[in-house]
Amino acid sequence: MEAIAFYLFSVITIGMFAIVVFSKNALYAMSALAGGMIAISGFFFMLDADFLGAVQIIVYTGAVMALYAFGMMFFDTTKDVKENIKEDKIVNALWISAVVILIVIVSVPFVSDHIMLDASTSDYKVIGANNPQAVGIFLFTKYLVQFELAAVMLLVAMIAGIILVSKKMDISLTTTVEEKIEKEEFDIKDAK
Amino acid sequence: MESAYIIETIVKVVIILTVFSALAGITTYFERKVLAFMQRRLGPMHVGPYGILQVAADGIKLFTKEDIVPQNAVKPIFKIAPVFAAATAFIAMSGVPFLPEFTLPFTDYVVHPIVADVNIGILFVVGVMAVGMYAPLLGGMASHNKWSLLGAARTVIQMLSFEVVTGLSLIAPLMMVGSLSLIDINNYQEGGIGHWIVWAQPVAFILYLISGYAETNRTPFDLLEHEAEVVTGYATEYSGMRWGLFAIGEYANMFTVAFIASLVFLGGFNPIGIIPGGLAILLKVSFLIFLFLWVRAAWPHIRPDQLMWLCWKVLMPLAVVNILITGIVLI
Numbered sequence: 001m002e003a004i005a006f007y008l009f010s011v012i013t014i015g016m017f018a019i020v021v022f023s024k025n026a027l028y029a030m031s032a033l034a035g036g037m038i039a040i041s042g043f044f045f046m047l048d049a050d051f052l053g054a055v056q057i058i059v060y061t062g063a064v065m066a067l068y069a070f071g072m073m074f075f076d077t078t079k080d081v082k083e084n085i086k087e088d089k090i091v092n093a094l095w096i097s098a099v100v101i102l103i104v105i106v107s108v109p110f111v112s113d114h115i116m117l118d119a120s121t122s123d124y125k126v127i128g129a130n131n132p133q134a135v136g137i138f139l140f141t142k143y144l145v146q147f148e149l150a151a152v153m154l155l156v157a158m159i160a161g162i163i164l165v166s167k168k169m170d171i172s173l174t175t176t177v178e179e180k181i182e183k184e185e186f187d188i189k190d191a192k
Numbered sequence: 193m194e195s196a197y198i199i200e201t202i203v204k205v206v207i208i209l210t211v212f213s214a215l216a217g218i219t220t221y222f223e224r225k226v227l228a229f230m231q232r233r234l235g236p237m238h239v240g241p242y243g244i245l246q247v248a249a250d251g252i253k254l255f256t257k258e259d260i261v262p263q264n265a266v267k268p269i270f271k272i273a274p275v276f277a278a279a280t281a282f283i284a285m286s287g288v289p290f291l292p293e294f295t296l297p298f299t300d301y302v303v304h305p306i307v308a309d310v311n312i313g314i315l316f317v318v319g320v321m322a323v324g325m326y327a328p329l330l331g332g333m334a335s336h337n338k339w340s341l342l343g344a345a346r347t348v349i350q351m352l353s354f355e356v357v358t359g360l361s362l363i364a365p366l367m368m369v370g371s372l373s374l375i376d377i378n379n380y381q382e383g384g385i386g387h388w389i390v391w392a393q394p395v396a397f398i399l400y401l402i403s404g405y406a407e408t409n410r411t412p413f414d415l416l417e418h419e420a421e422v423v424t425g426y427a428t429e430y431s432g433m434r435w436g437l438f439a440i441g442e443y444a445n446m447f448t449v450a451f452i453a454s455l456v457f458l459g460g461f462n463p464i465g466i467i468p469g470g471l472a473i474l475l476k477v478s479f480l481i482f483l484f485l486w487v488r489a490a491w492p493h494i495r496p497d498q499l500m501w502l503c504w505k506v507l508m509p510l511a512v513v514n515i516l517i518t519g520i521v522l523i
Binding site for chain 2: 057
């Protein structure tokens with residue numbers, strides 16, 4: 001049962017993300033991205049991490065929705081995007097091999113027998129208690145430093161975003177544009 | 193045991209699908225009647241006695257209408273968008289306990305009237321309902337129509353904004369209960385009307401209702417299909433049953449909001465005096481649905497800028513202050 005579900009979700013996830021990368025239509029790519037994100041939550045539910053699964057759905061709904069908003073503003077989403085990519089074989093070969101090496105470095109310890117996850121001892125038992133509580137206990141005890149660092153990073157990103165957007169907040173863009181147009185019309189009349 | 197569990201789940205899913213699809217149709221009839229009586233007219237009267245068969249007539253009309261797909265639309269996305277509306281509405285229902293546990297008559301088989309009893313029930317329901325906003329968005333963007341695009345844009349701002357208020361308004365009662373499971377929340381309110389969370393959290397209840405109306409696009413907040421401004425918004429190009437799926441999704445979401453409101457704030461399926469629990473929750477949900485229709489008859493539309501002002505400058509600060517006060521009281 002679990003194996004069927006796992007392979008089903010794997011195929012859906014990989015298929016969806018493949019569409020994201022290969023599709024030329026912005027609407028296809030974004031819909032597939034949303035679908036892939038939701039399929040990932042299936043893995044969390046299979047691992048009995050209900051809380052993380054629901055959070056995955058909620059967070060990525062909002063995040064991908066922001067992409068949609070950008071898509072709506074910048075593209076005609078019903079038409080294919082024309083890509084002009086200059087293929088550089090050396091660069092492609094380099095980054096693909098770099099990615100493969102990274103994956104091998106990260107995943108080898110899990111495959112080999114030298115490092116084992118010790119499930120019987122310590123914190124692992126807490127997970128049995130209650131899902132959101134376990135996440136909370138872990139975040140505020142064992143992983144407190146990482147959690148706070150992530151929070152600080154998000155805060156920095158937010159402030160940076162506000163500064164980038166609000167460069168000219170003391171001037172009203174609408175009125176300046178109108179004044180400019182009026183001035184130009186005046187100039188044209190003058191010229192006549 | 194395993195096969196019994198699978199059969200039970202399938203039966204529950206089929207019952208929920210049929211009951212709520214039918215209820216969506218019947219609710220449109222009641223909506224027209226209630227609106228008509230509030231505006232001193234008769235409403236549907238010609239099809240059957242008191243117009244009861246109007247539902248069947250509407251259904252036949254929807255099913256037999258020609259299914260038009262615009263020439264320049266992105267066809268696969270255009271076709272699948274209404275399915276999202278109905279599917280997410282029904283998937284969200286899988287986390288809702290509709291009735292108290294009961295044993296089947298003549299056997300001792302205990303039925304739990306909830307499809308998937310996950311221990312973060314309310315988070316799952318709210319999250320999946322939020323995914324439902326992809327339906328109008330995709331439909332609007334794939335239609336290749338300006339009105340549809342504007343409707344889709346309004347969907348993003350309205351639903352994303354009110355999502356925040358929904359979440360924040362639900363946090364305060366959840367802090368009191370200390371669990372995200374809807375069954376735990378229901379059991380917390382055992383012991384009569386005095387124990388309902390609504391008395392402790394009146395602000396959260398009203399905030400949740402308001403944002404619930406906004407998320408189901410009900411009238412004061414139905415800006416994304418505002419006839420006078422954007423034709424019917426995202427649904428402009430849809431006809432026949434594809435449009436019908438949007439409507440079914442909307443009404444199913446109304447019922448989910450009503451069930452969540454009665455479970456979290458109004459004592460859920462705990463018995464009131466001599467009224468058994470199952471009947472009690474159905475009465476509460478019927479009243480909340482009636483409230484939806486009543487509000488539609490009583491309030492005019494609001495403007496988009498008023499909507500955003502209401503959400504970010506009134507409701508969200510209120511919700512945050514409510515959480516703060518609840519936290520101080522609890523500590």
